[in-house]
Amino acid sequence: MRKYSVAAIVREALRYNAGWERAWRSPEPKKQYDAVIIGAGGHGLATAYYLGKNHGIKNVAIIEKGWLGGGNTGRNTTIIRSNYLQDSSAAIYEKARSLYETLSQELNYNVMFSPRGVMMLAQTEHEIRGYRRTAHANNLQGVETEFIDPKTVKKLCPIIELSGPRFPVLGALWQPRGGTARHDAVAWGYARACSDMGMDIIQKCEVTDILKSNGKVVGVETTKGVIKTHNLGIIVAGNSSILAEKAGFRLPIESVSLQALVSEPVKPCMDVVVMANTVHGYMSQSDKGEMVIGGGTDGFNNYTQRGSFHHIEETVRALIETFPIISRLKMLRQWGGVVDVTGDRSPIISKTPLEGCFINCGWGTGGFKAIPGSGWAMAETMANGSPSQLASAFSLDRFREGRFIDESVAAGVAH
Amino acid sequence: MLLINCPFCKERNETEFVYGGPVGVDRPDPNAVADQEWVDFLTLVPNPTGPVFEKWWHARGCGEWFVICRDTVTHEILESPDEKS
Ligand SMILES: Cc1cc2nc3c(=O)[nH]c(=O)nc-3n(C[C@H](O)[C@H](O)[C@H](O)COP(=O)(O)OP(=O)(O)OC[C@H]3O[C@@H](n4cnc5c(N)ncnc54)[C@H](O)[C@@H]3O)c2cc1C
Ligand SMILES: [Zn+2]
Numbered sequence: 001m002r003k004y005s006v007a008a009i010v011r012e013a014l015r016y017n018a019g020w021e022r023a024w025r026s027p028e029p030k031k032q033y034d035a036v037i038i039g040a041g042g043h044g045l046a047t048a049y050y051l052g053k054n055h056g057i058k059n060v061a062i063i064e065k066g067w068l069g070g071g072n073t074g075r076n077t078t079i080i081r082s083n084y085l086q087d088s089s090a091a092i093y094e095k096a097r098s099l100y101e102t103l104s105q106e107l108n109y110n111v112m113f114s115p116r117g118v119m120m121l122a123q124t125e126h127e128i129r130g131y132r133r134t135a136h137a138n139n140l141q142g143v144e145t146e147f148i149d150p151k152t153v154k155k156l157c158p159i160i161e162l163s164g165p166r167f168p169v170l171g172a173l174w175q176p177r178g179g180t181a182r183h184d185a186v187a188w189g190y191a192r193a194c195s196d197m198g199m200d201i202i203q204k205c206e207v208t209d210i211l212k213s214n215g216k217v218v219g220v221e222t223t224k225g226v227i228k229t230h231n232l233g234i235i236v237a238g239n240s241s242i243l244a245e246k247a248g249f250r251l252p253i254e255s256v257s258l259q260a261l262v263s264e265p266v267k268p269c270m271d272v273v274v275m276a277n278t279v280h281g282y283m284s285q286s287d288k289g290e291m292v293i294g295g296g297t298d299g300f301n302n303y304t305q306r307g308s309f310h311h312i313e314e315t316v317r318a319l320i321e322t323f324p325i326i327s328r329l330k331m332l333r334q335w336g337g338v339v340d341v342t343g344d345r346s347p348i349i350s351k352t353p354l355e356g357c358f359i360n361c362g363w364g365t366g367g368f369k370a371i372p373g374s375g376w377a378m379a380e381t382m383a384n385g386s387p388s389q390l391a392s393a394f395s396l397d398r399f400r401e402g403r404f405i406d407e408s409v410a411a412g413v414a415h
Numbered sequence: 416m417l418l419i420n421c422p423f424c425k426e427r428n429e430t431e432f433v434y435g436g437p438v439g440v441d442r443p444d445p446n447a448v449a450d451q452e453w454v455d456f457l458t459l460v461p462n463p464t465g466p467v468f469e470k471w472w473h474a475r476g477c478g479e480w481f482v483i484c485r486d487t488v489t490h491e492i493l494e495s496p497d498e499k500s
Contacts, residue, residue: 241462252458255487300417300434302487303464309416310430343458399458400451 001196004108023188024195029202032228033061035382036220037235038207038243040064042073042183042368043360044235045190045201046375047382052197054376055383060199061229063222065206069187072237073368075305075337077260077294079273079284080369081118081178083145085134086405088393089346090141095390096373100181103372109189111181112287116271118178119153121322123167123278131173138175145175157272164321167278180273180284186371210247210357217247217356232357233382238303238338240361249353251361252399253340258297258365259307261315261334263326265289279318283326291326293319297339297365307336339364344398346405349378349391358382359396417485420495423477435470437461438482464488 002008002021012019035051037044040062051057062068080100082093099106100113122128131147138145150162153172162169191201202224209221210232219228234243238255265288275282282294296311312334320327342348342362347370349360360378363370373390380388387395393405417429437460445453461467466486473479484494 242464250455250459251462254460254462299429300469301437301462301467302490304488304490308429400454 001192004110023192024201026203027200029061029063029200029205029222029224029227032219033200034059034229035231035233036060036227036229037062037233038220039071039234039236039239040068040187040191040201040203041071041235041237042069042186042190042371043237043363043374043378044233045069045187045194046371047233047235047360047378048194048199048375049190049197050376050379051383052194052199054379057383058197058199060194061227062194062199062201063205063207063220063227064201064203067203068191068201069184072337072339073187073371074184075260075335076183076368077282077284077292078180078183078368079118079178079275079282079294079366080113080115080181081175081273082143082369083118083120083134083138083173083175083178084407085137086346086407087141088405089407090138090143092373092377092390092394093370094141094143094373095376096370097177099372099376101177103181103186103189107189107193109185109192111185111189113179113181114287115177115179116273116284117156117174117176118273118275119148119156119172119174121153121169121274121276121278122147122171122173123164123169123276125170127278128170131171134173143175144177145173148172148174157270157274159269159323159325160274161322161324166321169322178273180286183368186368190375207243207246210243210354212248212354215355217354230356231382233360233378234357235360235378237340237361237363237367240340240359244352244359247352247354247357251348251359251396252342253348253362254301255303255338255340256297256301257304257307257336258339259295259311259334259336261293261295261312261331262286263291263293263329264332266291266329269325274322276318276322279321281315281318281322283319283323290332291329297341303338305336305338307334341365344404345407347374347394348396349374349381349387350395350397351381351385351387352396417490417492419471419483420492421473421476421479422481422496423479424473427473427476431473431475433472433474435472435480438468438470466493
């Protein structure tokens, strides 16, 4: 792989950009791999990357039914934060956030991580108490957050309306090193690094069945034939229930469409991320100038990648209250992704009843921020055959044992 | 946006209804079944692509609870309560 650098830009400028090579290969699948990952979203690609980098397992295939990064990874609003309440969540999300800090250098690919700061508005007394508690918890966990007053909120985000008609802003939970990154670039950067290690990313290839023998996984059946392996990772977000059924077990997951939308581009007016859980909406400004707006999840399970229209109305109404200045903006695009939601709003990184088969899912409405940490923990789990320290709390057993990791408040708004 | 067929009010807008989740297995007697079966009842619901039976409540209408069969990929309502009974 040829490195991206300033020198490379100069060199290519001099020869009319004719020398750029493809970022990753598109090979035909081999008959057998040491490990196979189903799903080339951020989590699948990151898992493959750390399998190679941290554990030396490089004979790996990543199988993707569409195009890499075309699932939720390419559809999300890219908010990165780690201000969760429970210790096990803070640990894995903060691991991910800290890996994001140096990911561009590590992958030699600009993922445009922008730690511009994330604020979650408190608009009720209850929220004030909740966020103060989170700030205390975060300080104990080593996650830098603080509770700020309305004056500081206004200073950080001048376009905000503090005395909204229904829910005035009473303060906010502020994580200065939270922010955003470029979603496609995260998938592309990991893909390029995986390909460079000799891994095969096989796109437009759907896994149609999981092959087992004596309670162990032996391979997968795909639209490009059978691929053998004894180490399988299922990392398919909204499609997890479908793949689990093929592997012979069931998951405590429900799939539902989550929407987002972006406005026409405008001049820079907001250099932080603002989330408003009570009125339910959140917004940030992309480098292109578009206001990126996260909408709601549908009220019922589905796989449509579309979402009901009235959720857009509700989200936009909420945000106009918070930011009256956007009331005349035109919206450019709207889309949806199928997210995988668990009962306690926490992910699953786990062994499964099928030996050699591991699952990583349940990131629901907020897994983009977790990609590097999740890949790190999942790779360790697959390489050792047993849950890594970061992953152990997120095992499937927790639903039987009642060890829920309740993050329904931290995940209160869908992001 | 769904148009849902209430047995009393006929086709009404999705926003008038509250989703009651997919129809799972009947509640077992927790003392009579193995732990695993009880846990399954508490945590697992059907989550298929394609047709699924699910409960809806006409909360902002007549208040009736009923079951429809809806395709989770196309949103097509394959069976309304009228046709069922
Ligand atoms: C609108 C929206 C906004 C969001 N906003 C945020 C946010 O601001 N911050 C945040 O942290 N998170 C956010 N999320 C959540 C985040 O996008 C996801 O949690 C994360 O991207 C999941 O990544 P993944 O790799 O697990 O799944 P995906 O990126 O969905 O990848 C799974 C892949 O598996 C493939 N696949 C499925 N079935 C098969 C099969 N049978 N064979 C082969 N391949 C298969 C799919 O094609 C897909 O590419 C948002 C999600 C949505 C939809
Ligand atoms: Zn009715």
